[in-house]
Amino acid sequence: xxxxxxxxxxxxxxxxxxxxxxxxxxxxxxxxxxxxxxxxxxxxxxxxxxxxxxxxxxxxxxxxxxxxxxxxxxxxxxxxxxxxxxxxxxxxxxxxxxxxxxxxxxxxxxxxxxxxxxxxxxxxxxxxxxxxxxxxxxxxxxxxxxxxxxxxxxxxxxxxxxxxxxxxxxxxxxxxxxxxxxxxxxxxxxxxxxxxxxxxxxxxxxxxxxxxxxxxxxxxxxxxxxxxxxxxxxxxxxxxxxxxxxxxxxxxxxxxxxxxxxxxxxxxxxxxxxxxxxxxxxxxxxxxxxxxxxxxxxxxxxxxxxxxxxxxxxxxxxxxxxxxxxxxxxxxxxxxxxxxxxxxxxxxxxxxxxxxxxxxxxxxxxxxxxxxxxxx
Numbered sequence: 001x002x003x004x005x006x007x008x009x010x011x012x013x014x015x016x017x018x019x020x021x022x023x024x025x026x027x028x029x030x031x032x033x034x035x036x037x038x039x040x041x042x043x044x045x046x047x048x049x050x051x052x053x054x055x056x057x058x059x060x061x062x063x064x065x066x067x068x069x070x071x072x073x074x075x076x077x078x079x080x081x082x083x084x085x086x087x088x089x090x091x092x093x094x095x096x097x098x099x100x101x102x103x104x105x106x107x108x109x110x111x112x113x114x115x116x117x118x119x120x121x122x123x124x125x126x127x128x129x130x131x132x133x134x135x136x137x138x139x140x141x142x143x144x145x146x147x148x149x150x151x152x153x154x155x156x157x158x159x160x161x162x163x164x165x166x167x168x169x170x171x172x173x174x175x176x177x178x179x180x181x182x183x184x185x186x187x188x189x190x191x192x193x194x195x196x197x198x199x200x201x202x203x204x205x206x207x208x209x210x211x212x213x214x215x216x217x218x219x220x221x222x223x224x225x226x227x228x229x230x231x232x233x234x235x236x237x238x239x240x241x242x243x244x245x246x247x248x249x250x251x252x253x254x255x256x257x258x259x260x261x262x263x264x265x266x267x268x269x270x271x272x273x274x275x276x277x278x279x280x281x282x283x284x285x286x287x288x289x290x291x292x293x294x295x296x297x298x299x300x301x302x303x304x305x306x307x308x309x310x311x312x313x314x315x316x317x318x319x320x321x322x323x324x325x326x327x328x329x330x331x332x333x334x335x336x337x338x339x340x341x342x343x344x345x346x347x348x349x350x351x352x353x354x355x356x357x358x359x360x361x362x363x364x365x366x367x368x369x370x371x372x373x374x375x376x
């Protein structure tokens with residue numbers, strides 16, 4: 001089987017990690033794998049190390065840019081023509097639109113699209129949501145199967161009539177439990193609990209909100225782990241607030257289990273989400289979670305069971321939830337254990353990989369015998 005993955009990667013985030021997981025698994029099964037992505041260093045390096053054929057697309061950027069967005073079509077076209085995939089699997093909206101356009105033009109089927117949170121999700125004006133949904137609705141016509149990473153996203157797609165319900169299925173993101181099995185807790189900051197954020201420093205993550213919350217809490221240390229377009233602004237905002245002694249920016253790190261071994265509470269303030277991998281990782285590490293009640297997050301965090309859900313942008317409630325956990329070590333442990341049990345049961349990497357491969361095999365089994373790529 002030859003699988004071509006197409007992903008917009010303007011920074012290493014959940015979608016990039018998801019694609020890496022799939023590529024590693026498919027290479028392990030002996031399949032040929034190709035990748036079209038922006039030249040994101042970690043994604044490209046690890047893909048190359050596992051023997052993936054790489055087609056870099058420097059015009060794959062997240063923000064709308066008419067000229068670059070049009071230029072982005074060409075590398076995808078060239079990749080499909082050269083690689084001649086049996087199946088195309090696109091991730092993220094922009095890559096999804098372009099990959100499915102060429103799938104239709106070049107008659108390459110099947111084509112799968114994974115929505116890592118819809119662009120028409122909550123947080124935008126309704127007219128803009130409706131317009132974006134219509135774009136996805138047109139693209140879905142030429143899509144063989146649409147994978148949603150949360151039940152919330154599937155319900156949203158049905159609500160906006162993006163695709164027939166039978167074309168939409170849910171495969172939750174997954175994490176390898178073995179990475180977090182041998183975590184030994186340590187406390188590096190004079191017994192002050194460590195509150196950690198891990199994610200891209202870019203929308204939809206609400207880093208400035210988190211800094212405002214931290215300003216109200218003097219009995220904990222905050223770690224911000226990750227990189228992205230907002231890093232310099234976040235650093236300046238921390239300095240402006242006079243919080244450099246309470247907030248540490250670690251940049252991008254590859255040792256998340258080590259980071260979590262020193263962490264007491266995980267936080268994820270967001271304006272919208274799909275199904276955050278970082279929350280699943282925190283749960284696997286046995287950490288209680290305080291997160292915004294958006295997207296698929298409630299499918300991970302049960303309020304009062306393995307963490308707290310807070311309305312997006314509510315500083316008072318977010319601060320209160322954090323203080324409750326900061327001041328109660330027993331509650332932290334109880335919620336952390338509940339989260340680990342839930343993650344092990346429902347969000348393992350093996351489950352995500354096996355379900356996705358089942359989709360590939362099922363679609364290829366029913367594929368009509370046509371040429372892989374027609375002349376164009």
